[in-house]
Amino acid sequence: MHFMATSTGSPLFMKKGKVMERFGNLPDSEGFFGQYGGSFVEPQLRRALDEVAEAYSEAVKDPLFIKELEELHTHFSGRPTPVYFAKRLSEVVGGSEIYFKREDLNHTGSHKINHSLGEVLLAKRMGKKKVIAETGAGQHGVALATAAALTGLDCDIYMGSIDVMKEAPNVSRMKILGAHVISVSDGTQTLNDAVDAAFAAYLKDPVNTMYCIGTVVGPMPFPAMVRDFQSVIGREARQQFLDMTGTLPDAVVACVGGGSNAMGIFSGFLEDDDVKLYGVEPAGKGLKTGKHAATLTLGKVGILHGFKSYVLMDDDGEVLPVYSIASGLDYPGVGPQHSFLKDMGRVVYGTCTDRQAVEAFYVLSRMEGIIPALESSHAVSYAVELAKSEGKGKKVLVNLSGRGDKDIDFVMQHYPLADYEKSVNTQDGYKSFMNKLEAFRR
Secondary structure: OOOOOOOOOOOOOOOOOOOOOOOOOOOOOOOOOEEEEEEOHHHHHHHHHHHHHHHHHHHHHOOHHHHHHHHHHHHHOOOOEEEEEEEHHHHHOOOOOOEEEEEHEEEEEEEHHHHHHHHHHHHOOOOOOEEEEEEOOOHHHHHHEEEEEEEHHHHEEEEEHHHHHOOOOHHHHHOOOOOEEEEEOOOOOOOOHHHHHHHHHHHHEEEEEEEEOOOOOOOOOOOHHHHHHHHHHHHHHHHHHOOOOOOOOEEEEEEEEOOOHHHHHEEEEEOOOOOOOOEEEEEEOEEEOEEEEEEEEEHHEEEOOOOOEOOOEHHHHHHOOOOOOOHHOOOOOHHHHHHHHHHHEEEEEEEHHHHHHHHHHHHHHHHHOOOOOOOHHHHHHHHHHHHHOOOOOOOOEEEOOOEHHHHHHHHHOOOHHHHHHHHHOOOOOOHHHHHHHHEEEE
């Protein structure tokens, strides 16, 4: 019997009253995963977050709260999402079998609905009138706006102005759902600045509002709370894979920005030492260019947005500007549990460039009829290379965290397929990509 990670003791996150031996008691009572996590915030915000932590601790012990959340998973968001064997892609790669956990099939198009429903139900339980959040790619914003519309709460979404332009389809969805989208033009005008703005807005009225963070970052209780809500991915995937193949996967792969989808699926396999876990960060234009968001690869230990973790910062401790083609990955920090798992050696963290992600975007679309989000495309690219190196007889499970509807216009404008197919340019990955397409057509 396998047991899920939890800090709550909740029946939602446990099986038969037992917890994982090495990871189940994390975070500790102060919100730390080893040296990472905690709550480094001013007293006013600390009081508001203590209220959220107490309400969450009570809610997950309440069978009625659990029942309502599970019913919404089933009848509203469409869980369980399936595990799918990518037969054609696996045959072409010629190595390990590649499987996908289809979180892209959730209502709203990504894994973000998992924690958004939980957070909004909690806000409603606490008597809040409005939910506030940040978003990068817009997936969390859409999911939270959806959950807020479902429960009758007001919703403010803070989004960097660059991402507002880049992810226009999701901005329109949020507005249609009744959310107020606030464009943030400070700093780099991306996710990091949206988080700052959302926290500032929350502090103005913590009595009537709740900050519903979009990933496993931030001060206590957010990293554990979001992980717990996302652990449904790992619970499902583990059992589905056993039912489907009779064994566990040899490797599990997920993209990592803040890291919620990765923690969601990793939580199902952390205690299975024979299952290798891989997190994939955005290398952007290249690790040597400075235009990336590879926090675990090149970051230093620091404090960002009220928690301690690996952070991309300079020698003076100033947070560096970050970049990724995938708006949901361009964050200069990472969830504290990921930092802990990196140091423990339980998860291997690698990288994927923009070009490699776009190649995977097109390849999965053509080979399996699945258009992935650019965030998820990072994991797909890494998994293809992993399957080649691992060889036949192995099984690789990828968390396909979101679908690519939001990215189609951007990709076709900036990385048009016609350019790939017609170009004779041998630089910047063109030749490699053309060779792959030719191999797939044969």
